[in-house]
Amino acid sequence: MKFQKLIQEHNNQITLITAILIVAGFFSKYFLGNTLGYDIFLAVASIIAAVPIMMHAYQALKVKVVSIELLVSIAVIGAFIIGEYNESAIVTFLFLFGSYLEERTLAKTRQSIKSLTEMAPTTAAVVQDDGTTEEVDVDDVDEGDIVLVKTGGSIPVDGTVVEGHGYTDESVVTGESREVGKQVKDDVFSGTMLSDGYLKIEATKVGDDTTFAKIIELVEDAQDTKSHAEKFIDRFSQYYTPAVLIIALLVFIFSRDFKLAITVLVLGCPGALVIGAPVSNVAGIGNGAKRGILVKGGEAMDTFSKIDTFVFDKTGTLTKGNTSVSAVKNYGTSLDNTFALTAKVESLSDHPLGRAIVTYAESKTYDFQELEVEDNQTIKGQGMMAQIDNHEVLAGNLKLMSSHDIKLTAQQTTDLDELQATGSSVVIIAVDGKVDLIVAISDIIRPEVAKQLQSLRDKGAKHLVMLTGDNKATADYVAQQVGIDEVHAELMPEQKVEIVKQFQQVGRSVAFVGDGINDSPSIATADIGIAMGSGTDVAIETSDVVLMQSSFEALVHAYGLAKKTVLNTKENITIAIGVVAFLLIGLIAGFIYMASGMFVHEASILVVIFNAMRLISYGKAPQVKQIPQTTPAIK
Structure with a gap:
């Protein structure tokens, strides 16, 4: 166990040593004319590099998984047996180096998510009965405690301002890059920064119950929720990898060409196929998280991309709710x-x-x-x-x-x-x-709604519907102003649910957009539930997508992001399958060998990662004008 941990901790150093030995071997042969030195250097490089690969293969076999590492391990042993030290050394080095590059590039796709956790406050200044403050661990703050936050400080709790005033940067929660004025009786969120002023805050939610903690938990869980494509690939790889072993064995039986058989093992590694879908989803989810758009995993992203009918609540959704x-x-x-x-x-x-x-x-x-x-x-x-x-x-x-x-x-x-x-x-x-x-x-109609609803149509939405408990005249007026296709008014919550079900029964994929509280039954019933901005427990738990800034621009971005993420996943799968086909053709035609095949294999993994990384920069962060705005009320 200690040896295994030691190897894992020094994987990068092993990769570097392998590279140095390979260079030394080629230098010995081509500059010094020493063939024995060439073989020794490459043999040692093969052994050193094979250790971490074989350890991973053994660990996978213990849980009855035939892994990529097992294919490489068998191929390397075979190459070693027939004296192809150059092939075994280069294959193991490329595999390790590919894993290193994969780790580095994947880290970049996860950086937007990691940056959220780094913003979480660790301490809080709790105001004591005598007016002094005591610095305590944030986990030791209780509901009802008064905490003091000064300029430049991070707010450690969800709470209500009881003294002071200032401006907070809430971009970590809402995705909006603007300062929000705070005064007595205003609510504040954990993880947000106090840009100016000072606040005394009565804690209403602490620790894991805060909005920020729930956002982090939601985003982290989302990374582990697989899309339909990922689930298919998981099932496929369970049969594909053992099949490669059988094919390699059959190749050897019929051709009696041992080198050809182990080359099949190397070329059959499905690395790009296995990693293509997960990396796309991580990049897409990370893009949304940086903009205050929380998507609950790959499956939600996949379903969201297929939505053709958007159903909206009126009050607080199409309108501001500032009545x-x-x-x-x-x-x-x-x-x-x-x-x-x-x-x-x-x-x-x-x-x-x-x-x-x-x-x-x-x-x-x-x-x-x-x-x-x-x-x-x-x-x-x-x-x-x-x-x-x-x-x-x-x-x-x-x-x-x-x-x-x-x-x-x-x-x-x-x-x-x-x-x-x-x-x-x-x-x-x-x-x-x-x-x-x-x-x-x-009520006040959101000024951007009409334009953004048209943008939804441009991205693929075919039917826009409004459901409201308000009277028909008001509903019709709002629908006319913003461009809604269909209106149902004077509804009770259970009637909204029935209408959503009716749309589903005729084959429509339905997204319900509401405030996440009164409309939680409809949000739960729809194919995709979208909560506009409340950031409440109900919104986070019931919906599939949470728009923390309650912006239609964010809704359009989320819809486009879902479509781009699914398209990106399909691109990666196509690239992976194309590479396997190319390698097989190259093997048959005689221009692909073990080392060159491994190079193409590792390069294909990086290609799908870099392709997925394009999602990180998709779209522009929603820009929201400073409040107050002068928007006319409904008349």
């Missing part, structure tokens, strides 16, 4: 009292429309915080109902009103139609069985 109250229709006696009751109901919800109403109430200083909630209930796809200060309050859509036998007057119906015609979302509020308020709320 605000744009109109209030009052039919009661006291607007202040009614809106206070409304705000109290909506404060119990985390829905974007509810948050807009609460924000509006706070800006108008409506007094709702002290109101007492006696009972409350959320009704899926309809809204909320609550008992507040002896009043029954309903806040929701027409379905909610109808289910409680509450009818709108002619004027209220007219007002409702007019507000919905502007594309606004509408919340109807009934107090004690009578409609008192209709509140219109406008």
Whole structure:
């Protein structure tokens, strides 16, 4: 065991010594005329270089795997037996040198992923009760601890700012190269850098629970998730490599040419074929990771490349989810009292429309915080109902009103139609069985959506669909603005799932793009689930692709990257098969021998690696303009 470890640690030195011995051997023969010295140098080089190769072959045989190293080992022993020391020395050197170059080039493809782990903070300055700070290991920080981060420091936890202000570089999480302003009550992520200012942060997630830790775990796991091509190659190589041994044996039996038989072993090594697909996937996943695009492995990449139908949620996906109250229709006696009751109901919800109403109430200083909630209930796809200060309050859509036998007057119906015609979302509020308020709320369409949806079409998307729980008028307005092909509105979550299944039943490959929380059933049902930017546990666990920066430019990049990665994999497989065919033809024609065959073999491995490395630089990192932006609300 110690000897094996020693050999592994000095593999590069063994390669160098082998090269020196080979050079010395050729120098001895061609410059000194010493043939004996030539044979001795090359024989020693063969033995030294064969040791690590044979060790790997033995370890593979212990787990019942016929490896490439076994083929080379048998070929080298055969060449040694017949006195072809030059062939055995050159073959073993090329194999070791090829492994060295392969390791170096593969390291480059993994560098973008490795750089993520190097950014993970290791210590944190925890604020003590007396106001002093203590430097502790990041694993010793507990939820609820207050940590201090100064300019240039790395934020060690996920948390909420409780004191200070500054600007953070969140590119490690979102892929966006811009600074984000942070102040009290703002959320921050582990692994991001504080470019300016100082922050005291209350830890809400620590250690392996932080968003950054989950990103690293996801990307590392993705490298081990095989694509369909990799799975096929694994199955193929299980039979291919033993078949080469049998073919070499048959060649010897029928030709009685021992050198020809061992040459077949060398030429039959499927190195480029075995490595072609994995290196493409690693490079593609690394490209995405550097841009805040997390793809869960080769299989997800492969499936994503075949998507022809994109299904989008509306609120928070096609729109920013930055909603605000744009109109209030009052039919009661006291607007202040009614809106206070409304705000109290909506404060119990985390829905974007509810948050807009609460924000509006706070800006108008409506007094709702002290109101007492006696009972409350959320009704899926309809809204909320609550008992507040002896009043029954309903806040929701027409379905909610109808289910409680509450009818709108002619004027209220007219007002409702007019507000919905502007594309606004509408919340109807009934107090004690009578409609008192209709509140219109406008969302902001993402300014880049129309252009990027066209880019999706250019890259192969054939059908773009919007599913929303919002009213039809609003949905139609948004669809018209951004260029959606098909709209389904006023849906409950289970209805969205059914529509996704219907698309699948007619043979479409479906990607669902949503926020990863409310739409998690649809994300899980679709062939590919894509979470836009929330970075939450649900988004990371449910979806196949996570876009940390919530950008449609990133969505287009991810779609193009998936197609390029799969194409690159096919190119590598074609190159590998082409090389094997060339070597066999060369062997039959007599212009390929053992050493030259090994050279071509090792060169083919490097070709597929370099081909895959082109994926690392695919596309440009998404550029996002500085906030704030002045984008008109839906009207």
